[in-house]
Amino acid sequence: MKQGTRTNTVIDAIQRKINSRALKPGEKLPSIRGFAATMQVSPSTVVEAYDRLAADGTIYARRGAGFYVAPLIQPFAVAKVGPELDRAVDPFWVSRQSLDAATDALKPGCGWLPADWMPHNQMRQALRSVGRAEDALLADYGSTKGADNLRRLLARQFIDEGLNTGPDQILLTPSGTQAIDLICRFLLRPGDTVLVDDPCYFNFQALLRAHQVNFVTVPYGKNGPDVDQFEQALIQHKPSLYITNSALHNPTGATLSPQVAHKILNLATTHDMVIIEDDIFAAFEPAPSPRLVAMDGLDRVIRVGSFSKTLSASVRCGYIVARPDWIEALVDLQVATNFGGPSPLAAELIYSVLSSGSYRKHMEALRSRLDTCRSEVAAKLAALGIEPWLMPRGGFYLWCSLPGGVDSADLAKAALAGSMVLAPGNVFSVPQSMGGFMRFNVSQMQDPQVCETLERVLRTVRSGIG
């Protein structure tokens, strides 16, 4: 056995003891001589192993007193729970790059509209109006389910999508991501299996890793997930949850067909699986597409959404629509973990914008602006050999294949050096099968510098391949 292998064997043995809590935080590790004897290796191998465990923070040395398990064995570094991903395609890295990017950075990889595309007139009007509201709205926690007026307005909107429900089945949350997180806390336990699309929204992965679940994936086609593989996955892996976007799937922009929706829902029923349908992009559709939640009638499908893409990501508010008994349990869980729902002020601002007469017009204009923009950007990308996988019916994403041989992670790394944040395909892929794809946000590509930078970076990366 080679020296490196022996060291790894010792590292693995210690790591297993720590994982199984045979060695607890703060406990002293076996002495170097003693453990060398146990493992039948030389003391220097154990020293090497302990030093490497100390370097990554798993254990630490006390001067003159030996090695100890670090105070917090596994302070929860979420990224470490999954397989070691290439840093360039680590979902956290991409989120943080786009959220923390300089104001003048180019961001075709980000997941939101430019600030000046948002309904800021309506929002400013709403701010003036809440400035005259009663003290309680500005000062109090608000009710546990969140503002009545916004929940009633949402219930009315859902009727258009074929979902009949009352405001009592709607729980407001501080964000759409927190809506999903709250449901996961309610439904999942470490070690459970969750089904996601390949590709899927990258933060589903990050969030689910925080719940320490196992993944099973099914390829997402132009009409939804591959039904045969979906069934096989349910039979073989018995996932307890499937999470997806039906309306304008992220990142592909595809739309679920009625046939696929019907089959998926039957399979979920047969195999007793819950579905979270995250329809955060629903308002960008020209007309509502088939919804699992509407077919199901809120039995095993939970709908979540938010206003961050259409209205404001600064005034944050999300929601959950679910069975009454689940809503009651989720209220308790939200009281425990947030002492209530979203900011009443935020909910009032959202309500005020949504109910303003000009909001519908704003959204119509926005959809048509995106249609034009999507065609223009698709043409510019085509000139670079970058082809959309499909032309979505709405929204701001184009999921594109790169010209032969270019790895999207390489392209993203190179782009970052040019102050441009891209969203490479494997960020969206649990099995890392999307290296040849890239998600573009067409609304963030009006600046000619974006395509210029892209062309330059593409040339550099391709010359590296050639």
Place this chain on the structure above:
Amino acid sequence: MKQGTRTNTVIDAIQRKINSRALKPGEKLPSIRGFAATMQVSPSTVVEAYDRLAADGTIYARRGAGFYVAPLIQPFAVAKVGPELDRAVDPFWVSRQSLDAATDALKPGCGWLPADWMPHNQMRQALRSVGRAEDALLADYGSTKGADNLRRLLARQFIDEGLNTGPDQILLTPSGTQAIDLICRFLLRPGDTVLVDDPCYFNFQALLRAHQVNFVTVPYGKNGPDVDQFEQALIQHKPSLYITNSALHNPTGATLSPQVAHKILNLATTHDMVIIEDDIFAAFEPAPSPRLVAMDGLDRVIRVGSFSKTLSASVRCGYIVARPDWIEALVDLQVATNFGGPSPLAAELIYSVLSSGSYRKHMEALRSRLDTCRSEVAAKLAALGIEPWLMPRGGFYLWCSLPGGVDSADLAKAALAGSMVLAPGNVFSVPQSMGGFMRFNVSQMQDPQVCETLERVLRTVRSGIG
């Protein structure tokens, strides 16, 4: 063996199979005859056991097809994780009563100031000012750590409390409760042990139960926790975390003395325990009291806080101050579970109020108003035989003993019938040792109806005892 005992044995056996996942969600239970044979009981005992498991939702019957494990084995009913508490002293029930109370309900049990005591002029001014802000503030997600200006202002404030830190060690969160929740997700695993004070803020219990930890408690005295019992608890139970309020402890209003603080911190260091110091009431102190976080210098003590008590619970924002490496990991975790920090709009409103020239004056006036109010309420309560355990240096709570023999849960139940929400002692007590105490919020007792209702209800409950 009695019939009831046999039924329980069968119930326990099934429950163990479900807990260990030998029986998975959706799986069929053993047939009644078969399981009766296995368990050496009569089929009717198994029928009785299955019916009771079905009644509490653990399993369900499919018509003509037998019994199945419920789709979601343990949808997370937080309250069920702990011991069965008297419903009147269930922390969720109290939170929900006070949050969802009618606007005209009397709420001496709630944990916040009346809306018209809050700095609403400053808030209205701030709202007008953000209405003129740039689009990005109204539309974008904001950076992952939260607004720079607010973090810088907090870092400057902390210097007054003896805590030298930079804005990079401050992470803004959507609320103070979420700050604690995020840290718990980072530090704790199911089955870990957490130390809390007896009594302690009731939502610590609710929140920690959501993390499925075990509790160990130490009596809280007039200068902080009992040091000897604290040491014993650390030796015997090896808790990984202690969570407390040092400045104006909730519910007692007590203040940690420098001697106790020093000893506690030494014990935490010796036994390698992390401390969360939740100083949400700090701004109500006449002068800063000793802080564990300041003594420790952000090694193993984490400070959390929020603005919900002093500024607004509608415009919510909390914060975490911790070691730089922990902050980085917490940023990842917050991106995963909330895609960013608090609402940038909320952070800007908070910043704007805190930095306004009149805020300091508002707080001075508020502290003095509370001092007067506290004395007046204490006198009124004394007339009813209700005595404060101590007179706090600040804040709005009075932790009081009830006249002989009255159980505070009985009083709270009776008060609720009179539309008054009280906070009975055992809500704050993991070992349920505080039945003779009640927490009063003096700011919510200006209305003479409060003491009138209290007197009437007290009379009724005492006559029941006599």
